[in-house]
Amino acid sequence: MSEKILHSITAIFDTPDDIIHAAEKVSEKGYKDYDVNTPYPVHGMDHAMKLPPSKLGYFALVFGLTGTFTALALMFWMSVIDYPQVIGGKPFFPFPAYVPVMFEVTVLSASIATVMSMLIVFFKFPNNKHPLHDSEYMKKVSVDKFGVSIEAKDKLFNEVDVKAFLAEIGGKEITPVYYDNEEINHKNVILEPKFLGFLLVTFIIVSGATYFTMNKLLFMTPFDWMMHQEKVIAQDDFSFYGENRAMLTPVAGTVSRNNLPYLYIGKPEEAAVAMVNPLLPSKENLKLGEEKYNTYCSPCHGYFGEGDSRLRGQFPNPPSLHSEKVRNWSDGRIYHVIMEGQNVMPSYSSLMTREERWASILYLRALQRSLNAKETDLQ
């Protein structure tokens, strides 16, 4: 490739001390466009190269302050202007509460902006081409050697002089580095119309898809043939029967099947006298009573009605059902307790049907008789 252009002349040094002295001499000689490459930061290099203080700090300052005031403005707008709300009895403008957020946003924006401006402004990102890349020189100085490269664009540059000078200050492997074709003909890919067009199309597609998803797609029902059936649901509007609802008011005086109204609410004495057990102590009824008693009554009263339940100790213990008081109660009185509850015992009216209640009373009577049998039982 004949059209190679000289980029720089490089030299390798062995120790950090050597490279510091070399850098001092190069800068003393008056070269401006040169660089030092080391595998790690060498202390004192800025001084040796006579570099001015980095400008990066100003980026950090500007973006940091931007972050501070963005956070302040954001919170001010939210909690003072747009949606003032009393939180914890604090004023609408609680400055101390803002400080941590302002601090964090300052740090965040300053650090991100510093890195980004370092990449973009100083390293010319996204251009990652540099003539020194992939050269033998770079392979060495990124492992264990230290190198100086004096660039051809320097005003004092003269190929012969520079080579002699580098040899004089102790440089080894003095080699020229050339641009390759790609770097000479380099165009910034980002600014090509094709790429810009691609960016624009991507932007339109992505924002369109986002808009469609967030505003339309999320609100479409995937399938609704089970939800909308040809029938009237209890809470629907339905005007066919004159009332404007599907569930009609019952006709006055009607009682629903198996659901007799309880007439003795709050009247235990009347219940005791007025109600008689309608079931006979047949085998089936006792069987039903046993089942229901074991399900609903035994957790507290115990399987044998002695109050020695499985829940012993977790609630106040119920009294024994074998007491003289309960034995002398009529079936109606016990029925009343099942219906209304007593002390800690809640009502079981919704858990057991009328028949089950009477059946479990039959079973309870059988339990009572097992401990306190009557004379006639023994015959």
Place this chain on the structure above:
Amino acid sequence: MSSTSIKIDYTKKELPDLITKLGYGLFALGLVIAVIAYFTDHTRAAYNNLIVLMFLTSIGLGALFMIGIEYLMGAVWSVPFRRVMEVLAAVLIVLPIVAIPVYLNMHDMYHWTHSDVVATDKILKSKAPYLNMEFFTIRIAVFFLLWIAFYFMITSNSRKQDKSGDQSLTTRNIRLSAIFMPVFAITLTFASIDWLMSLEPHWFSTMYGVYYFSGTILAAIAAGTFIIIKMDENGYFAKGINKDHYYALGALLFAFINFWAYIAFSQYMLYWYANLPEETFWFIDRWEGSWVYASIFLMIVHFVVPYFGLLSQPSKSNPKVLKFMALWILFAHIVDLFWLVMPTYSKDGVPFGWMELGFPILAVGLVITVFATLYKKMNMMPVGDPKLKRGINFRL
């Protein structure tokens, strides 16, 4: 750097008499003011004396902490002027003397020393096992003993090294520093609780120790920075100390200014948020009457001015800026201590008169006197330290 010799061409240069005279003069002036103050109004004088005591504790203990940190971290940049810190740490020796007048007047300063008040106060009663004169005396004595003991152990090893150049002395000091660090943390925290926080025995803050610590380190580094730069400019050190060393000092100052602000604000914000009456009164005392100006003044003096003064990179290595900022921060630390102590003396308004001006003179005079006295006895560079050469060659 390529030279292999460890020898440093350091010849000790004597301090001009002016410094010694200045020290004695200020000390004598401060002492006279203090004596007159005690005869005029012994309570107010004792409060001012307490400020001086804590200020000197800050400088002495902070300097010893910096020495310890240097040994523990194996830092090299601060080795050439470690002697300055060692001399500043010598202030610890005079602390018990400064503390005596405060101790004798404690009955007029500390609410919890009144046994009749404690007997009727439920909160103070429950704190009595800790806050009582006997235990307080033992604690303070133990703290002083520990500080002075560590001062003598660490600095005598360092001075022995000047003659022998024995590297094992560095190892010994590293071990001593490792023991000193937890001792420092605990004693400093409890000393600040005993001397300062117990001025308001009902109030409590778990951050108080750290708050005082941030000021301590700041005062010690500031005093050190001023002396180091002044001495270096006048050629009291060997050649080779340059802007990179200054930058390290400036960066430390800047860091601890931020640390102080961070701690001070965190303490305030938590009380502000929770808004519990038993905690907030301490801040309300400092936000009512003319104290509000003192509080705002403290924020500006202790944070805003030094923050912007040291923010830019060149200012951290500019000797003029650094010297000014170092003195400014010392002033700010006195303001800070004034702000901590004085509202207990006068809740109605900021007490400011000749006493408040006179006592800091005593403190400054004392530091200069201690410095000038000890200067005569030792080299100002640790010439036997194996890290000295590397310390002088320190570059950023």
